Amino acid sequence: MHSKALRVPLRDGRTCSIRRATHADAAALYVLERAIVQARQGVVKHEDELPPDAAAYATDRERAGLHKTDGTAFPLLVESEDGALLGEASVLRLGYRMLRHVGVLGIGVHPAAQGLGVGRLLMQHLLEWVRSHRDTDGQRVLRVELCVRADNPRAIALYRAMGFQHEGARRAFLRADDGALVDDLLMGLLVT
Template identity: 40%
Template sequence: MSMQITLRRARPSDAEAFERMMNRPEVHAGLMQLPYTTADFWRARLAEPGGPAVAELHLVAEVGGEMAGSAGEDPVGPAVRRRHAMMLGISVAPEWQRRGVGSALMAALCEYADRWLGVLRLELTVYVDNAPAIALYRKYGFEHEGTHRAYALRDGVYVDAHAMARLHPNPPRPSPG
C-alpha cells in the first residue's frame, strides 16, 4: 500500500497538531524541545515574523490529513559572517519513522536551501544515540564534525550530541553571458 506524503509550510493553525506530536515522550526525547508545550506556545512560535528577508522555512508533512512530521531551517544568527549558514531541525512521529516522511522533509529542506537560498552550509545537532536520524542525515550529505560532551539535559541525564553539517554540493555561480 502506497502512502501519499504532502509537504506544506507550517502555519499557526497547526498549533494543536504540534502540541500533540511534540509532547509525545518518544518525540521530545530526540529533540532539544522541552515537554509540556502548549498550543499557545506553538501558535506564537509559528506566527513569528520572518518573511523573505530571513528566509526561514518550517514544513509540515501530512499523511491522510494528519501531521506525520515537521522540519525547519533557520538562520544560525544575525552575524554577517554567518549569513551563509542555516540550522536545521526535524521531527517525525514514531509511527511514521522509516516510512519516507523524514526523507521527504530532508529532500525539501536541502532543495530549498540549495536552489532558492544559495545557502552554503546546513548545520544540525543530533544526540549520539539517535542512529536512525544520523543515518538519515548522512544519506543527505551531512558529515560528522565533532561531538559536544554533556550537550543537553534529557530526562535527568546529560547527553552528548554530534555536530553535523552539509556543504552545498554545487554552490551557485553567476550564469555566463
C-alpha cells in the same frame, strides 16, 4: 518548493502531502511536538518544558521567525491523507549578515510515522529549497548544520545519507532519562 502541497508516496504505499508550514498550522504542530516529546526518543526536552498550550507554542514559533517568508526560514510539514501531521522540519537562517549563509536544520517525525520515509522526504525537500533559494540580493544558504544526540543512530544515518558530515561533539551535553550522559553531535553540510 512553493506553498502548494505536493503529493508523495510513503514506504508503506500510502500517499501523503508535503507543504510549507504556515501560522495556521501551529495547533497541529503543537500536537505533533507533544507526541514526539512523549515518545522520549532523540529529544532534549520534557513534556513540562513545552509551552502550556497551542497559542503559546505559536507565539514561540513566531518569535523564532519560523513563519517569515523573506527567505529567513523555510518550515515544511508532511500530512497524511486524513490531515494528521506525520512530521515537520525547518531551516532557520542565522540573522547576522556575516552568518546569513548558515541555516540551522530542525526536524521531528511522529513516533507512529517513523520508518515510513517521512524524515527523508522532509530532508530532501528542505535541501532542495536550500539549493534553489536566492534572496533578492542574490545571497543564499551555503552551509546547513544540525545537532543530534549521539544515541540516535537512525537520525545520524539519515543525515549522513543526505551528505552531512560529523564536525564535532559536545561531550556529556545532556542527561538521558536513565541518568546516562549523552554526547550532542554537530553535523554540517556545505551546499555547492
